[in-house]
Amino acid sequence: MSNLLASLANSGNSLAVFEQALTVIQNNVNNASTPGYATQTLKLDAQPLVVTGGLAGGVAAQGLQDSRDQYAEEQVQQQTQTLGFYTAQAQATGSLQSLFDVSGTGGVSGALNSLISDFSALSTTPGDTVARQTVLSDADALASSVRGLSSSLSGVSQQVNDSISSTVSQINSLATQIQQYNVERVKTTQADPGADAGLYASLDSLSQLTNFTTVTQSDGTVTVMLAGGLPLVIGDQQYSLSASSSVNTNPPAANPQSPPTEHIVDSQGNDVTSQITSGQLGGLLDVKNRVLPSILGDSQQAGSLNQFAKTLADTVNQVLESGTVSAAPGAANGTALFTYNNSDATLTAASLALNPNITAGELAPASVSPVTIGTVANGTIAAGQTESFTVNTAAGSNTFSVTGAAGDTAQTQLGELNGDLSGLGIAASLDSNGKLAFDSSTPYSISVSGAGLAADGDHGVNTTLNNGSLTYVAADATTQYTVTEGSATATINLGTGLTDTAALAAINSQLAAQGITDITAVPDGSGTSGAFSLQGDSTFTDAVTAGTGVAGAVVAAAGENDNGAASQLAALGNPNSTLGSTGGLNLVQFLAQIASGAGAENSDATTNQTTQQQVAAQATTLRDNVSGVSLDEQAVDVLQFQRSYQAAAQVLTVLNNLVDATLNMMPPAGSS
Amino acid sequence: MPAAFPADRLLDAQTCVRRALENWNAGDLECLDRCRGLLEQAAGGMSEFEANLRAGELTPNQDMRAALVLLKQDVRRATRIVDAGAAFHRGLAARLGSVSPGYDAGGRLFSGASQETRQLEDELHG
Numbered sequence: 001m002s003n004l005l006a007s008l009a010n011s012g013n014s015l016a017v018f019e020q021a022l023t024v025i026q027n028n029v030n031n032a033s034t035p036g037y038a039t040q041t042l043k044l045d046a047q048p049l050v051v052t053g054g055l056a057g058g059v060a061a062q063g064l065q066d067s068r069d070q071y072a073e074e075q076v077q078q079q080t081q082t083l084g085f086y087t088a089q090a091q092a093t094g095s096l097q098s099l100f101d102v103s104g105t106g107g108v109s110g111a112l113n114s115l116i117s118d119f120s121a122l123s124t125t126p127g128d129t130v131a132r133q134t135v136l137s138d139a140d141a142l143a144s145s146v147r148g149l150s151s152s153l154s155g156v157s158q159q160v161n162d163s164i165s166s167t168v169s170q171i172n173s174l175a176t177q178i179q180q181y182n183v184e185r186v187k188t189t190q191a192d193p194g195a196d197a198g199l200y201a202s203l204d205s206l207s208q209l210t211n212f213t214t215v216t217q218s219d220g221t222v223t224v225m226l227a228g229g230l231p232l233v234i235g236d237q238q239y240s241l242s243a244s245s246s247v248n249t250n251p252p253a254a255n256p257q258s259p260p261t262e263h264i265v266d267s268q269g270n271d272v273t274s275q276i277t278s279g280q281l282g283g284l285l286d287v288k289n290r291v292l293p294s295i296l297g298d299s300q301q302a303g304s305l306n307q308f309a310k311t312l313a314d315t316v317n318q319v320l321e322s323g324t325v326s327a328a329p330g331a332a333n334g335t336a337l338f339t340y341n342n343s344d345a346t347l348t349a350a351s352l353a354l355n356p357n358i359t360a361g362e363l364a365p366a367s368v369s370p371v372t373i374g375t376v377a378n379g380t381i382a383a384g385q386t387e388s389f390t391v392n393t394a395a396g397s398n399t400f401s402v403t404g405a406a407g408d409t410a411q412t413q414l415g416e417l418n419g420d421l422s423g424l425g426i427a428a429s430l431d432s433n434g435k436l437a438f439d440s441s442t443p444y445s446i447s448v449s450g451a452g453l454a455a456d457g458d459h460g461v462n463t464t465l466n467n468g469s470l471t472y473v474a475a476d477a478t479t480q481y482t483v484t485e486g487s488a489t490a491t492i493n494l495g496t497g498l499t500d501t502a503a504l505a506a507i508n509s510q511l512a513a514q515g516i517t518d519i520t521a522v523p524d525g526s527g528t529s530g531a532f533s534l535q536g537d538s539t540f541t542d543a544v545t546a547g548t549g550v551a552g553a554v555v556a557a558a559g560e561n562d563n564g565a566a567s568q569l570a571a572l573g574n575p576n577s578t579l580g581s582t583g584g585l586n587l588v589q590f591l592a593q594i595a596s597g598a599g600a601e602n603s604d605a606t607t608n609q610t611t612q613q614q615v616a617a618q619a620t621t622l623r624d625n626v627s628g629v630s631l632d633e634q635a636v637d638v639l640q641f642q643r644s645y646q647a648a649a650q651v652l653t654v655l656n657n658l659v660d661a662t663l664n665m666m667p668p669a670g671s672s
Numbered sequence: 673m674p675a676a677f678p679a680d681r682l683l684d685a686q687t688c689v690r691r692a693l694e695n696w697n698a699g700d701l702e703c704l705d706r707c708r709g710l711l712e713q714a715a716g717g718m719s720e721f722e723a724n725l726r727a728g729e730l731t732p733n734q735d736m737r738a739a740l741v742l743l744k745q746d747v748r749r750a751t752r753i754v755d756a757g758a759a760f761h762r763g764l765a766a767r768l769g770s771v772s773p774g775y776d777a778g779g780r781l782f783s784g785a786s787q788e789t790r791q792l793e794d795e796l797h798g
Contacts, residue, residue, distance in 0.1 A: 071763060071764060071767050072760075072764075075760050075763070079756065607745065607749075610749075611748075611749045611752050611753070614693075614696070614749075614753055615752060615753055615756045618696070618698035618753060618756060618757055618760075619698075619756065619760065621697070621698045621699045622698050622699055622757070622760050622761075624699070625699040626764065637701075638761055638764050638765045638768060639765070640701055641701065641704075641757075641761045642758070642761045642762065642765060644701055644704045644705060644708065645704070645754055645757050645758035645761060646758065647708055648704065648707070648708045648711060648754045649751075649754050649755070649758060651708060651711040651712050651715055652711060652747060652750055652751045652754055654715045655685075655689070655711060655714055655715040655718060655747055656744075656747050656748075656751065658715060658718040658719060658721075658722055659718065659740055659743055659744045659747055660744075661722055662682075662718065662721060662722050662725060662736075662740055663737070663740045663741070663744065665722075665725050665726075665732050666732045666733075666734075666736055666737035666740060667732055667733065667734065667737065669734075669737060
């Protein structure tokens with residue numbers, strides 16, 4: 001009877017155990033979608049059965065067993081950390097990339113192309129006020145565009161800063177949840193599946209934000225550490241992180257006013273930035289501390305955008321300041337087009353501006369270049385003839401003479417002439433037409449007199465100038481000028497008693513009457529009454545055919561080319577021009593390189609993100625595959641999977657080698 | 673089916689690698705074997721493509737270069753996925769005691785990852 005009662009009691013217990021098992025299964029079903037939840041099983045233990053000894057057997061519940069596989073969990077967390085890194089990097093660099101216009105029609109590159117076109121237009125009409133004004137207005141637009149880009153990049157930098165602060169807050173908040181789990185965990189002897197689900201959900205979220213490792217302690221609590229061993233949570237202690245911005249001073253800052261670097265600091269105030277290498281925070285720090293400084297600069301580097309702005313301003317200013325406002329003798333040097341704050345290399349782009357003091361009249365399209373002033377008869381100054389040269393520079397006036405001697409060659413006399421010119425910064429040479437030419441990097445004028453140089457003994461007669469100017473002084477009643485351009489010839493007889501304005505009007509009117517509209521007379525800039533220059537954009541000849549009114553015969557203007565500086569600047573976008581070259585790239589190419597660099601960062605990050613999404617999904621699949629499976633079952637599968645992956649890896653190695661080999665046989669990118 | 677034109681072998685290889693990537697299921701052995709078959713097909717096509725190039729039957733051009741660059745990207749992606757899966761199973765095997773961990777000449781735990789993945793890890797973690 002007692003056995004029967006024991007059996008009934010035993011059956012009752014067994015039913016109770018199975019009821020518990022059913023409850024566990026029901027709980028699993030209920031939590032199928034709960035983040036972090038792992039399937040639980042009720043461990044069942046058979047009870048001793050000794051029929052003669054009074055042990056009735058049966059089954060007893062031995063607690064819940066978690067199907068979670070720690071190794072697979074860590075793998076998923078690791079891949080999620082990497083995914084978080086690339087996702088943050090792709091998002092932040094996407095904002096960067098969108099700021100650059102790669103079409104060349106908008107943004108900084110469009111504004112730069114407009115300015116270069118303006119210089120090109122100015123080189124064809126150097127005296128045109130509208131063309132000059134257009135240069136000023138487009139230079140202003142370019143400076144504004146550079147400042148705008150700098151400001152937008154700083155805006156992105158600030159957004160990244162905000163994201164870093166927000167991410168650090170999220171990390172601290174998750175660390176608090178884990179710390180609270182630990183506090184509760186030590187109070188109980190058995191794990192609570194619900195609490196565990198919360199813990200793993202927190203760890204999954206944390207793995208999106210930063211890299212870390214976990215260790216489960218014997219009391220069931222979880223220790224969370226960053227890569228370098230920096231603790232985030234140990235038992236019931238939480239160690240908070242914080243974000244701070246400062247300019248690096250070790251090594252000493254070359255650019256103390258540069259955008260600050262972002263640092264992550266632990267609860268003791270130690271800089272632990274280098275330990276954050278993955279997760280969203282790692283990606284944001286990478287963009288903030290590596291990508292953005294390469295463009296905007298930091299304590300040690302100027303940044304490519306500042307480098308571009310400085311090269312642009314310095315190059316344009318140097319050409320314009322060494323040029324002259326016109327080709328007339330004594331014309332003033334040009335004024336700088338751009339200004340910027342040069343107190344710190346990282347402030348250039350943000351401060352680039354049109355020089356507020358420049359006017360259209362102070363723009364210097366002209367430059368000093370060789371001026372051809374005479375024809376050397378038979379290549380030499382005739383024996384016994386003397387030619388006098390008066391050279392006027394800012395330093396004063398120098399006169400010297402060269403006398404022809406029997407047996408002289410042109411080179412002999414040229415040597416003599418250059419000996420006299422030495423020290424004045426002017427060099428004489430014979431041009432391809434056998435004419436005497438002078439070259440100097442500073443403004444000058446030369447007047448020549450004597451009988452030895454020009455074939456007909458009258459300097460300026462039949463003198464051909466390219467885009468040049470000749471100055472006539474003191475018009476009188478009998479002096480007659482002829483100006484010839486192609487087949488058109490204007491004969492100008494001014495007479496006496498004319499005011500400067502009337503004389504100018506008379507010359508230009510008579511030129512125009514002959515259809516010569518691209519050669520005009522202008523005051524020569526010397527301030528001398530009646531001293532005019534003829535300026536033109538095409539080859540012309542002029543001649544004084546009679547009279548005594550040409551003082552000093554021909555006076556060559558200070559600089560023959562009235563568009564030299566503008567032409568130089570028009571070549572800024574020329575791939576072969578060395579002007580404004582940085583690392584072998586001209587300004588347009590350098591700007592394109594900055595834009596393509598930002599694009600490449602984004603493209604790499606996006607590609608990595610796409611791949612990592614698949615890798616992370618794979619890790620989740622593998623985790624789900626191995627969780628809850630017995631070790632024996634796994635051992636067989638693992639070997640099969642290993643072989644399969646090994647085979648795939650070998651095929652990929654072969655495929656990769658074949659792709660490399662065939663790529664090497666292809667023409668270089670961009671070639672035809 | 674062999675490609676009708678030699679240059680099509682390159683496009684076929686590209687299609688095979690793409691399909692392998694799209695159908696990749698890390699936890700399904702049969703699927704993995706099918707994907708490996710696609711990769712082998714791609715390697716076979718590329719081998720013939722290379723032979724055609726070396727024999728002068730094809731003239732290299734920019735279109736081919738562009739297609740190869742895209743294929744290279746896909747191969748890199750596939751390599752990283754396979755590396756990650758292989759690493760997972762190596763770790764699992766070590767945990768189960770079915771293999772012992774190896775060490776490289778520097779005394780570091782041998783990862784067995786491809787150069788592609790090692791470079792990436794260096795970039796990521798310095």
